[in-house]
Amino acid sequence: MLTSQAVIFSKHGDPSEVLKNHSYEIDDSNVESDSIIVKTLGAPINPSDINQVQGVYPSQPEKTTILGTEEPSAVGGNEGLFEVLKVGSNVKNFKVGDWCIPSQVNFGTWRTHALCKEEDMTPLPNPEQSKANGKPNGLTINQGATISINPLTAYLMLNHYVKLQPGKDWFIQNGGNSAVGKYAIQIAKIQGYNSLSVVRNRDNLDQLVKELKDLGATQVITDEDNNLKEFGATVKSWVKDTSGEIKLALNCVGGKSSAAVARKLNPNGLMLTYGGMSKQPVTLPTSLHIFKNITSAGFWVTALTKNDFNLKRSTLDKVVQWYEEGLLKDAPSVESKFTGEKQLNQLFIDGIENSKNGKQLITF
Ligand code: NDP
The missing domain is CATH 3.90.180.10 (Medium-chain alcohol dehydrogenases, catalytic domain)
Known part of the structure; x- marks a missing residue:
C-alpha cells in the first residue's frame, strides 16, 4: 500500500x-x-x-x-x-x-x-x-x-484568432510584465511578430524595460505613454517602419487600460480579454466599434483546450520543443x-x- x-x-x-x-x-x-x-x-x-x-x-x-x-x-x-x-x-x-x-x-x-x-x-x-x-x-x-496554462494562453492568443504576418505585424498588450505577457513577448519573437508591451511605471522602470527587451520585446512603454494622445504618432511611426499593422490587443487589465490598448489597433483589429487585474469592467470607446470596426472578445484557455484536445497537444509540443531548444525561458x-x-x-x-x-x- x-x-x-x-x-x-x-x-x-x-x-x-x-x-x-x-x-x-x-x-x-x-x-x-x-x-x-x-x-x-x-x-x-x-x-x-x-x-x-x-x-x-x-x-x-x-x-x-x-x-x-x-x-x-x-x-x-x-x-x-x-x-x-x-x-x-x-x-x-x-x-x-x-x-x-x-x-x-x-x-x-x-x-x-x-x-x-x-x-x-x-x-x-x-x-x-x-x-x-x-x-x-x-x-x-x-x-x-x-506548462499548461500560461505558455498555452500566450501561444493560442497570438495564433488562434488573427493571422499576424511575421516581420510586419504587431500585437499590443497591457500587463506586459505578467507571466503570460512575458511568454507572449518571447513567443512573438520566435515567430517573428512585433510586440508593443504596456507596463505600469515604477522606480526601476529601466530595469524592467531591459528585462523585457532581453526576452525579445520590440517596444515597451508605460501606461502614461499609452494614455497620451501625442504618443500615438510615435507608435504609428514604429508600425509604419515595419509596413505592418497592430492587428491584435491582449488585455489582462481592463478599465482605462483596455481602452488605451484598443485605441492603438488598426481598423478591424481584435482585442482579446483574458484577465481583469484592475477589477474594472472592460472599457471600449463606442467610436472604435463603429468607425474602426474593432472587435472585443474573451479568451479562456480552459474552455478552448477542453473542447479541442488536439489543439492542446499540438501547442504543448511546440512549447516543449522551444524549452528543449532553449528558445523559451x-x-x-x-x-x-x-x-x-x-x-x-x-x-x-x-x-x-x-x-x-x-x-x-x-x-x-
Ligand atoms: P502575474 O501575476 O504574472 O501578473 C499580473 C500582472 O497584472 C502584472 O503585469 C501586474 O503589473 C498587473 N497588475 C496587477 N494589478 C494591477 C492593477 N490593479 N492594474 C493594472 N495592472 C495590474 O499574472 P499572470 O500572468 O499569471 O496572469 C495574468 C492574468 O491573466 C490573471 O488575471 C490571470 O487570472 C489571467 N489568466 C487568464 C487565463 C485565461 O485563460 N483567461 C489564463 C492565464 C492567466 P505590476 O507589475 O505593475 O503590478
Whole structure:
C-alpha cells in the first residue's frame, strides 16, 4: 500500500480555513489494467486555483467521497507535473519513469500521489528522454508543472484568432510584465511578430524595460505613454517602419487600460480579454466599434483546450520543443519543498498567502 497525502476542500471559503489534509491508501500491488500510479514532482498555485477554493471560479472539480473522506470533497490544484510509478498491464502510452501532466483541468494536483486512468494524463518528455533525442535541454520541474496554462494562453492568443504576418505585424498588450505577457513577448519573437508591451511605471522602470527587451520585446512603454494622445504618432511611426499593422490587443487589465490598448489597433483589429487585474469592467470607446470596426472578445484557455484536445497537444509540443531548444525561458517560481516538516495543507496555505511575491511552486 502507498499512502497519498492530499490537500482537499469540502466547502468554499478562505483557503486558510477550508483547506484540509487527507491521507488515503493506494493499492500499488493491484493496479487495474488501464490505470497508472503517479508521484507528484511539482504543483503550482495559480490565481484560478485560489478562486476555485474560494468558490468564485466558474470551473469547479466535482466533490466526491471517492478518496474516503467523510464529506464530499475535492483535491485542490489544476496544474502539476507527475512521474509514473506503476502501470497497469494494458497501459499503452506510459512506462515507469515517464513524466506527465493532467489531460484536463480539475484533476486535483495538490497531493503527493494519484491513481488514475492513463487517459487522465498527457505525456511530456523527461530530461533523459530529451537528451536521448539529442535535445540540448530537458524540461525542468517548474517548466513541466506550469506548462499548461500560461505558455498555452500566450501561444493560442497570438495564433488562434488573427493571422499576424511575421516581420510586419504587431500585437499590443497591457500587463506586459505578467507571466503570460512575458511568454507572449518571447513567443512573438520566435515567430517573428512585433510586440508593443504596456507596463505600469515604477522606480526601476529601466530595469524592467531591459528585462523585457532581453526576452525579445520590440517596444515597451508605460501606461502614461499609452494614455497620451501625442504618443500615438510615435507608435504609428514604429508600425509604419515595419509596413505592418497592430492587428491584435491582449488585455489582462481592463478599465482605462483596455481602452488605451484598443485605441492603438488598426481598423478591424481584435482585442482579446483574458484577465481583469484592475477589477474594472472592460472599457471600449463606442467610436472604435463603429468607425474602426474593432472587435472585443474573451479568451479562456480552459474552455478552448477542453473542447479541442488536439489543439492542446499540438501547442504543448511546440512549447516543449522551444524549452528543449532553449528558445523559451519559463517564468521563475518561488519553490517550497514538501519535506513533511510542515503539514501539506499549511504549505499550500502559506504559498497562497505568499502568492503576491510571485508564483509559488510546491515540489515533492
Ligand atoms: P502575474 O501575476 O504574472 O501578473 C499580473 C500582472 O497584472 C502584472 O503585469 C501586474 O503589473 C498587473 N497588475 C496587477 N494589478 C494591477 C492593477 N490593479 N492594474 C493594472 N495592472 C495590474 O499574472 P499572470 O500572468 O499569471 O496572469 C495574468 C492574468 O491573466 C490573471 O488575471 C490571470 O487570472 C489571467 N489568466 C487568464 C487565463 C485565461 O485563460 N483567461 C489564463 C492565464 C492567466 P505590476 O507589475 O505593475 O503590478
